[in-house]
Amino acid sequence: MSGATLIAGLAAGRRSRSARRRAVTLALAALLLGAFALTLMLGQSFTPPSQVLRVLAGHDVPGAGFTVGQLRLPRAVVAVLAGASFGLGGAAFQVMLRNPLASPDIIGVSAGASAAAVFAIVFLGMDGAAVSVLAIAAGMGVALLIYLLSFRNGVTGARLILVGIGISAMIHSFIAYALARAPAWSLQEAMRWLSGSLNAARIEQAGPLLAALVLCGGLILSRRRDLEMLRMGDNMAAALGVRVAAVRLSVMLGAVGMIAVASSITGPIAFVAFLAGPIALRITGPHGSVLVPAALVGAVLVLGADYAGQFLLPARYPVGVVTGALGAPFLLWLIIRANRTGGSS
């Protein structure tokens, strides 16, 4: 094969891959839209699409106005936004640390934000935006602490993950302590902070979630190309002109910011940050950025798991229990596969 045809072949291959990724991303977006519409229509009772549309348009519809507008819509909107935040933030962590197991729910970042939220609610009696602000600060603080503690002649992924596991164990025992001290201990409230729940979803929560998703997501996506380079290893990326430390810092800020906001509102929904990236990677194939598909997968996961937890299972489970149980077998498969190919460590 001559040089010209080889280059033409490579270019064609790249075009077809990026076309595939675009098609997959569009299909995921369509799936999310469909799932969103379905969760608005289905529930204890069926609401026809025409009524759902009239409620969304702001008309006063007797009956449907309450079930759709007050019950289903806030829940679905918060599910989509939180799911996208967990998915995008988790995938950014996984790509940055080159390890699918290095997601914020395993190294303790979401637990840190959640612990701060519990502390603010139980001991300081705060609520609303103040809780979110404290959770973001705590999430950032925990991420920074993990980063500093694993710094020794530079930060390596392995040490960062191990330090994160240690910190996360400490935070979990703090959450257990705070919940045991809660004055009016309710199982539902506790579940929210232990594994994530949408039972307290309100439409006003969509604002901070959306703001965090746009701001932090923009920060991460603006570094998308550099993040791809990091996949080849820090040294290789540095040789190709990537400022590794700066990229790490801004991606970490973005990912921690959006995950902390989502954790402060829904609690750390188990395994979504961990699952979204690898699932998106399986669907889109190994080339190109996985970030946007991961956000879509995260949103679909939370929406679907919350619906299943409310209506499809014998008892009503909060969303985090469903994703946690779903995530376990997938997680095992992933660990086994990653270890066999030597992908981790």
Add this chain to the structure above:
Amino acid sequence: MSAAAIHPAPRARPARGTVLLAAAGLVGLLALASVAIGTRGVGLADLLAGLAGRAETIGQAAVTVRLPRTALAALAGAALGLSGAIMQGVTRNPLADPGILGINNGAALAVVIGVAWFGIGAASSYVWLAILGAGVTAGFVYAVGSLGRGGASPLKLALAGAATSVAFSSLTLAVVLPRADIAGGIRSWQVGGVGGATMERIWLVLPFLLAGLAIAMLSARKLNLLALGDDLAAGLGEKVALARAAAALAAILLSGAATAACGPIGFVGLVVPHLARLLLGVDHRWLLPASALGGAGLLLAADIAGRLIARPSELEVGIVTALIGAPVFIWIVRRQRVREL
């Protein structure tokens, strides 16, 4: 190069027997303190009278209540310290610990499933369930962590353990949640505490602890050989797989029985063997008894601290050990060179 440069003189250490004796003395003192200190302090006269079995004053009654608690803390601590030392020896992994590897969570999940689905109420069955859960989890985490290149590296084992414990605690919640009738009892057991100790519970787990202790002491010499590497140990005539299985059985018996009695308590098995190694070196024949004593001391001290910090209520011992243990874990991680991770 002179021979002295190749074999540097060993650092001056206090005699190993002295260290063990001192540790035993310390455990004894802590046990006395644990009986005497609490929401209500107990004077010496009441302490002695209470120990002699009298319960006439409030102080003496407090002593009778605190005795089983103290005994349980000492026994569970010893079991956890010992099991951590064995796990670190078997896996040749400085981060092995029944808590980090998710084994305590596995034992907890097995107990919760037994209570919720099979209606098991008898505490005697808890022990078997917990040991079963601990065994299955240990085998599973080790198998997952040792797949692929490089065998069971600390990072792979720790990640497999952390991921498994997240999954198991989710499953535990899923099992408990629809059962409001048992949720309260399970929740207080799950934090990991020795507050509800009774003598019956101690008698129940004691045979398992003693069996684990016996197997552990018999495997001490084999653990020394395993530390040389599998090939060398096999070359020296050791049946490597058998030795490893026996030692692992001891670790599982010990951590499972301790979890059944007090709920999942983390980090004791991690911290104590490292401390013992600093003082006594790497010979398992000294390391194992020292880890047992150290574990007993640590859990007693953590229990006393929990009672003092949160007066007049108390802080569960599992929370105190996590607060002490996590920084030690991070210190160990920082000490290791990256290549070894």
